[in-house]
Amino acid sequence: MRLGIHHVGLAVRSVEEATTFFEGVFDAQRTDYSMETGEFLSRMITVGTGLLELLEPRGKGGLIERFLDTNGEGIHHVSIVVDSLDEVLTACKKKGLRVVGNRFIHPKSAHGVLIELLDGRELR
């Protein structure tokens, strides 16, 4: 059973500054996972056995910029790894939950929490 919390995603103004903060306080380590899209720059850091995804806005009016404009910096999502993404998505839709981008349960359907779903079989 691989189900569990994979990482917690944080929306920040600067991935570099946030990395420095977690390095300084928790001896966080940079991983080699980093990704850039038109909407955000993402870097994964480890805090011991835990993973944090730092998200910095890219582009105008993108996903993370909109979040920061509304909420300021803070926790953006929780990522849960499931055995079978397809099965969970089907179950979510059957329950009438709002699924976004075929991978996220919308906060309005999940007690205010944006939940990212990761398929355990696709993780290295």
Add this chain to the structure above:
Amino acid sequence: MRLGIHHVGLAVRSVEEATTFFEGVFDAQRTDYSMETGEFLSRMITVGTGLLELLEPRGKGGLIERFLDTNGEGIHHVSIVVDSLDEVLTACKKKGLRVVGNRFIHPKSAHGVLIELLDGRELR
């Protein structure tokens, strides 16, 4: 090294309803940890290997009620377990970070994230 993410805390209107949601979608399990103070009812549930703390308001104008009034339901804090709470607290204060209740780093000092610190030696 026991450092890692211990749990993610969610502020919800009803612990029971939120438990039912996570049971239904993620086969979450109730733990025997549950606690009630003048300000909140707390229940810990497992999602596979991960832990979620569900927090429901108690009393008038308490911690969780204020959070819900401002933000609605959602992610409230991330709890990080450290080897030595004393050492981390001392380091935080030395850096000028705002520490609350001798166990929390205030969001204003931590990129908008309320961070609860747990001492690994005190955990069963």
